[in-house]
Amino acid sequence: xxxxxxxxxxxxxxxxxxxxxxxxxxxxxxxxxxxxxxxxxxxxxxxxxxxxxxxxxxxxxxxxxxxxxxxxxxxxxxxxxxxxxxxxxxxxxxxxxxxxxxxxxxxxxxxxxxxxxxxxxxxxxxxxxxxxxxxxxxxxxxxxxxxxxxxxxxxxxxxxxxxxxxxxxxxxxxxxxxxxxxxxxxxxxxxxx
Numbered sequence: 001x002x003x004x005x006x007x008x009x010x011x012x013x014x015x016x017x018x019x020x021x022x023x024x025x026x027x028x029x030x031x032x033x034x035x036x037x038x039x040x041x042x043x044x045x046x047x048x049x050x051x052x053x054x055x056x057x058x059x060x061x062x063x064x065x066x067x068x069x070x071x072x073x074x075x076x077x078x079x080x081x082x083x084x085x086x087x088x089x090x091x092x093x094x095x096x097x098x099x100x101x102x103x104x105x106x107x108x109x110x111x112x113x114x115x116x117x118x119x120x121x122x123x124x125x126x127x128x129x130x131x132x133x134x135x136x137x138x139x140x141x142x143x144x145x146x147x148x149x150x151x152x153x154x155x156x157x158x159x160x161x162x163x164x165x166x167x168x169x170x171x172x173x174x175x176x177x178x179x180x181x182x183x184x185x186x187x188x189x190x191x192x193x
Contacts, residue, residue: 002064002115004107009064009078012050016065019074020047023094027159030094032130034157034166060084066093066108075099078108080116087123089116101135109143117178126172128155137169144181145171 002009012020023029024038024046038046053061059082066076076095083090091112095104109127116125127145129136137147153165 002111003069004111006069007075007104007107007111008067008069008072009108009111010067011054012047012063012065012077014047014051016074017044017047019065019077020050022096023077026097028097032133032136034155036158036160058082058084066095066104075104076108078112080112080120082120082122089120089122089125091116091125091127105136105139106142109139113143113145113173113178117175121175123175124172125178126170128168128170130155131167131169137171140171144177145173148172 001011021038021040021043024035024043027037030037050061050063053059053063061082062080064078065074066078067074076093076099078093079091081090081092082088089112091109093105093108093112113125116122125145126148127140129140131137131150141147147169149170151168151170154168155166157164157166
């Protein structure tokens with residue numbers, strides 16, 4: 001489990017079916033992703049897979065339900081997918097529509113990055129997003145990730161059973177970059193005003 005100023009990120013449980021279905025049945029939330037909407041049965045199977053992933057040794061897929069601290073309202077999901085070959089954690093998230101634009105994504109991304117470097121001791125963190133999703137790539141840059149690539153026609157989207165190819169931005173941060181940024185923050189916090 002992780003906590004931020006306003007949020008709790010915790011492993012999914014059976015009672016989170018409503019959140020999974022709400023996210024994965026909403027075309028607008030999935031707009032800039034390769035994923036097609038899920039029906040009720042597919043959402044149920046996805047939730048079971050997410051819960052099963054936590055039981056694997058080693059755990060390479062950490063998927064969290066994101067809840068508001070103040071009232072435990074479920075507002076999204078956050079994910080870290082570990083590639084043990086490259087010692088990299090890929091981060092990502094979805095928020096329900098009425099919680100977008102409130103800086104929750106930045107808070108989640110910062111928590112995931114911190115967890116990847118401070119708890120999992122990974123070498124690298126990366127994230128991908130559609131170049132059309134301006135809010136997403138601006139948020140990644142605000143969190144200190146740098147754009148490494150524009151990958152042309154990298155991602156195959158399937159919407160309503162129809163496939164199409166889309167470009168993708170890749171962002172990343174190395175462990176030493178993270179440590180350098182954290183050291184600067186600590187020094188700034190010690191400076192007299």
